[in-house]
Amino acid sequence: MSISKYVSDASWSITSIDLSNRPSPQEWVSLGLLAEVFDIVWHKWGELIITSAFRSLLVNAELRRRGYPAAKYSQHCAGEAVDFYPSHSPIEDIYTWIATQPDFSGFGQLIYYPQAKRPFLHLSIERPGRRPRNQVLVHVNGKYRSGDDVSVVVFREEEEGEISA
Secondary structure, three states, X not given: OOOOOOOOHHHHOOOXXXXXXXXXXXXXXXXXXXXXXXXXXXXXXXXXXXXXXXXXXXXXXXXXXXXXXXXXXXXXXXXOEEEXXXXXXXXXXXXXXXXXXXXXXXXXXXEEEOOOOOOEEEEEEOOOOOOOOOEEEEEEOOEEEEOOOHHHOOOEEOOOOOEEO
16 A cells, blocks of 8 residues: 555655665654645645755764755654655645645745755654644755745845846
8 A cells, every 4th residue: 555646755855865764663754744735745746856855864874974054953864855846836825825825824834945956845743642743845045935925025136146036
């Protein structure tokens, strides 16, 4: 049985780093809860490409060693976060939709990375029993900015290198 209606189980733990990256039974439970939320987004917006979901502590440490912005205590390591981008839909529209949907009032974080080589969204859930943060952020110029005002969340680099809203 697959945890997601749209994505193979292998996609939730795939990595290009040659280190063990197998979720524990508890991490699979968390990934299943995350997949339920992810499937809602996929159903609404179509195909979504996962770039990172579960990461073992070894894989996460290696990403950090290589200079990737992987948090030391990343929710990816607990199976509670997924990074993705849409294959056909505007990413800004998906970001705004998730941030304003009452159905998503139980998420942990929604972070938009518009300046990444391939802009992507980070979506996390909270463990059962933990109060949801419902934190909406945009990562711009190496800093996290509040994305609570979703009318100004679309940041683009202009020719001069300035950020405009």
